Amino acid sequence: METQFVLSSRCAFQASRLSYYPISHLLSKKKTRVALNNRSCCRHSHRGLRGNVHMEVTTSPKVKKLSHPQSLLDGAQLFIFDCDGVIWKGDTLISGAKELVTQLKSMGKRVYFITNNSTKSRAAYLKKFISLGLDNVEAEEILSSSYAAAAYLTSIHFPSKGKKVYVIGERGIEEELEKHNISFLGGESDKDKFLDMRPGGKVVQDPQVGAVVVGFDRYINYYKIQYAQLCLSQNSDCLFIATNLDSVTHLTDAQEWAGNGAMVGAIRGCTQKEPIVVGKPSSLLIDHVIQKHRLEPNQICMVGDRLDTDILFGKNNGLQTVLSLSGVTTKETLFSSKIIPDYYIQSVADLLNK
Numbered sequence: 001m002e003t004q005f006v007l008s009s010r011c012a013f014q015a016s017r018l019s020y021y022p023i024s025h026l027l028s029k030k031k032t033r034v035a036l037n038n039r040s041c042c043r044h045s046h047r048g049l050r051g052n053v054h055m056e057v058t059t060s061p062k063v064k065k066l067s068h069p070q071s072l073l074d075g076a077q078l079f080i081f082d083c084d085g086v087i088w089k090g091d092t093l094i095s096g097a098k099e100l101v102t103q104l105k106s107m108g109k110r111v112y113f114i115t116n117n118s119t120k121s122r123a124a125y126l127k128k129f130i131s132l133g134l135d136n137v138e139a140e141e142i143l144s145s146s147y148a149a150a151a152y153l154t155s156i157h158f159p160s161k162g163k164k165v166y167v168i169g170e171r172g173i174e175e176e177l178e179k180h181n182i183s184f185l186g187g188e189s190d191k192d193k194f195l196d197m198r199p200g201g202k203v204v205q206d207p208q209v210g211a212v213v214v215g216f217d218r219y220i221n222y223y224k225i226q227y228a229q230l231c232l233s234q235n236s237d238c239l240f241i242a243t244n245l246d247s248v249t250h251l252t253d254a255q256e257w258a259g260n261g262a263m264v265g266a267i268r269g270c271t272q273k274e275p276i277v278v279g280k281p282s283s284l285l286i287d288h289v290i291q292k293h294r295l296e297p298n299q300i301c302m303v304g305d306r307l308d309t310d311i312l313f314g315k316n317n318g319l320q321t322v323l324s325l326s327g328v329t330t331k332e333t334l335f336s337s338k339i340i341p342d343y344y345i346q347s348v349a350d351l352l353n354k
């Protein structure tokens with residue numbers, strides 16, 4: 001049976017989270033000055049989750065290299081790894097990754113893998129793990145933003161409302177919606193759609209669409225944008241859900257490519273609406289993990305290669321954070337950043353207990 005998020009009374013839940021992880025604790029522990037967004041002390045709007053950065057580190061304490069992993073390994077009960085740039089690079093496994101997963105599991109630690117890439121479902125991701133030799137990973141340990149979108153809709157009882165989802169995105173979102181018994185249209189089936197631009201030509205949207213999910217889509221076109229725009233502006237209470245807001249992604253090793261921020265930006269631009277973000281740095285996935293395993297946030301360690309998603313995601317949720325220099329962040333960028341991880345490593349091999 002699929003695990004579901006429990007998201008009722010989210011703001012009350014957030015208040016309880018803050019009660020045991022107060023800002024004063026952040027101040028003393030991190031020795032940094034924290035500025036709250038002056039709109040609210042709660043990072044959730046009453047419409048749902050957003051990807052807002054709710055705290056801003058305004059000083060730059062020394063960035064610490066993790067030289068002795070034992071204390072980190074002793075203190076953290078659960079590790080969350082970003083995938084690309086941490087576990088693998090493209091189609092190459094990063095040295096030490098498999099051994100680390102084995103080591104952590106043998107120590108009784110929980111391990112999760114998190115990715116903002118929505119083009120694959122958890123089942124499809126598992127095939128990639130296995131193809132790279134990571135046969136010690138389970139599908140339930142993979143948290144993709146495609147899964148997060150479907151799980152979020154399930155948590156708000158969307159499937160029982162008889163509504164459908166309009167998908168801007170690829171097969172990963174469709175597979176997760178199917179697995180969660182959520183009806184959908186659009187997506188891959190609309191990738192070759194043309195518009196009737198003759199006099200009187202128009203697109204007619206399905207009035208039963210109650211949510212538009214926007215994920216990375218290499219086949220986005222004007223038909224999909226117009227369809228989504230009509231659903232969001234004309235269907236009552238239609239939700240706008242973004243798998244993530246990543247500005248760039250890595251389709252090839254030759255350059256950075258426009259990320260899902262481009263797709264979300266198109267819909268945001270024509271509707272003037274803000275999306276509910278379900279991937280990093282939104283708190284939804286970490287809330288799910290915390291509730292499931294009944295852990296304190298500081299018992300969880302986030303290991304990532306990107307400061308503005310992985311490390312910010314960890315810091316915003318009170319996790320321990322480790323930046324790996326095996327991905328997109330250089331040492332120069334790290335040392336000049338206002339987002340400071342607890343530690344940095346060259347690669348996950350540095351976490352091995354040698």
Ligand SMILES: [Mg+2]
Nearest residue numbers: 082084085305
């Ligand atoms: Mg990454």
